[in-house]
Amino acid sequence: MKKKNDAFSRLLDWLENGDQALDTEMEESLSDAFPAEQKSKRKKKAEKRKTVPKNASAPRRAYADTWWYRACAVLICLSLIGLLLFTALRLPEFGTADTLIDSELTEFYVKNTLEETGAVNIVTGIILDYRGFDTLGESHVLFIAVCTVLLMLSVRGEKNEALRLKASEYERHFEPGDDLILRSAARILTPLTLVFGLYIIFNGHLSPGGGFSGGAILGAGLILYQNAFGYEKTERFFTYKTFRWVSVCALLFYSAAKGYHFFTGANHMENGISAGAAGNILSAGLLLPLNFAVGCVVACTMYALYTMFRKGEF
Amino acid sequence: MLEYLRLGLFALLLLSGLIIQLTAIFGVNRFRFAVNRMHPAGMADTLGLLLMALAAVVYSGFDWITLKILLVVALFWITSPVCSHLIGRLVRETDEEHFEAEAKEWKP
Known part of the structure; x- marks a missing residue:
């Protein structure tokens, strides 16, 4: 041409x-x-x-x-940008009374969530109480995903000696290892990241956040620590055994607590869990422990996916 | 009068931040070699972000949110150079064409 x-x-x-x-x-x-x-x-x-x-x-x-x-790519990008900007400008302002105009369901949630679940953050009230079953399924989806990855990528066992050797060879050449700059940054950032993740989890029913976002931050902190200081340091507190115990216990606790809640609620029985004063950190009944369980599952899943794709074992 | 001044400062900061981000986008797309591309990409994360965050601070006034915005800037100023450093290190260890001496010892 x-x-x-x-x-x-x-x-x-x-x-x-x-x-x-x-x-x-x-x-x-x-x-x-x-x-x-x-x-x-x-x-x-x-x-x-x-x-x-x-x-x-x-x-x-x-x-x-x-x-x-x-040209088509540019056009599609521009129209998507325009659509998103248009929608974002049409959103009601934060905290105005006009938010109710959209639908009946929105109105119900805004009016009743605080009273019925005790959560100041309505989103957490919805995803862990009104739609708690859905969130339970999501946590199990994460768990099943990490189980599948373990099945497919795991190099444990004697059969896979050659694979493991190759992985460690690869690792020695491409991964940061003992990098002074990364270590200095990680020494500052890791504690802050972990504390921030815990704050997001435990404050999930009071401010924006919750189990999923806080768990993702916790997982990111773990990955950062692992990258900077290597497997020996991480294995002092997080091994394959820890991963199994923490995620299985969190999922079992979630299922048991939610099952108890559903059972008592469906039979119009008192469930004996006090809602507490709205706005306190220890309030909103089951939402705080459920948030913590979801956060544990998400953090473990993130770290497990990372380490499986990187090395094939913990 | 003061309001107009503030609006002008906000517009100036935002526009300069946007120009730096645009420069970074063009730079990343134009260069072909990884270390060359890292240079504009790092600029967007540090200077571009600082200018745009300052624009947000000027627009919303000084309150608690200012601290949070500046915290975001501090976080990026710690992490972005470290990321650039790690990418550069990886390039040096894997690019056999340009860094023959270092990459020689590794045979896949």
């Missing part, structure tokens, strides 16, 4: 091939840094590399025939 010279194709060209001059320049400065006997080898490599862009640019030019792909 003949190269067009309009503004659009020039922009595409600039975007695609902009730094070739920079590449050659950098290569020259790099090859100066190497001693003379390596230079010939590097030059051969450089020549090989110079032929590669020519071959690689052929499909790229062919791709330029379908410039309308990119």
Whole structure:
């Protein structure tokens, strides 16, 4: 195809091939840094590399025939941005009385959640009380997902000796290991992250947050600690056994508590769990322990998925 | 008068932040080599974010939310350079074309 010279194709060209001059320049400065006997080898490599862009640019030019792909992508992105901005500007302001106008269900939740569940944060009241069964299913979905990953990726056992060796070899070369900068940052950030995650979990019925978001933050803190200080340090408090016990106990507790709640509620019995004064940290009946259980499951799942995909074992 | 001044400051900060973010987007798309691309990407996380956060502070006035916004900036200023450092390290260890001496010892 003949190269067009309009503004659009020039922009595409600039975007695609902009730094070739920079590449050659950098290569020259790099090859100066190497001693003379390596230079010939590097030059051969450089020549090989110079032929590669020519071959690689052929499909790229062919791709330029379908410039309308990119135009469509830009159009779709712009319309999505417009849609999101339009919706965001139409949202009612935080804390106004006009929020009730949308539907009957919204009105019911806004009027009754505080009284019936004791949760100041209506969202937590909805997902752990009105729709507690749904959240139970979600926690089990996470657990089943991590079980599947364990089945597929685990390299435990004697059969997988070679796989394990390969994984540790890979690990030694690509993972940060003993990185001083990462360690210094992690020493500051890990405690803050863990405390912040616990705050989000335990304050879930009072302020925005809850088990899922707090658990994700806890898991991120664990992953950061593991990355900076390695498996030996992490295994002092978090092993495969810890993972099994914590997630299974949290799920069992959730199921038992929610089952008791459903049973008593459906039979119009007193469940004996006092709601407490709304706004206190120890209030809202079951919501606080349920949030903690969900947070444990999510944190364990995040860490387990990470470590399974990285190494294949804990 | 003071209101207009504040609005002008807000617009200036927001626009400069947006320009820096746009520069970062173009830079990331234009460069081909990972270490080159890291440079504009790191700029967006530090200077661009600082300017936009300052714009938010000016717009909403000084109260408790200011502290939270500045906390976000502090968090990014700690984490983003560390991320750049780790990416650079990984590039040096895996890019056999440009960093032959370091990558030589590893054979997959």
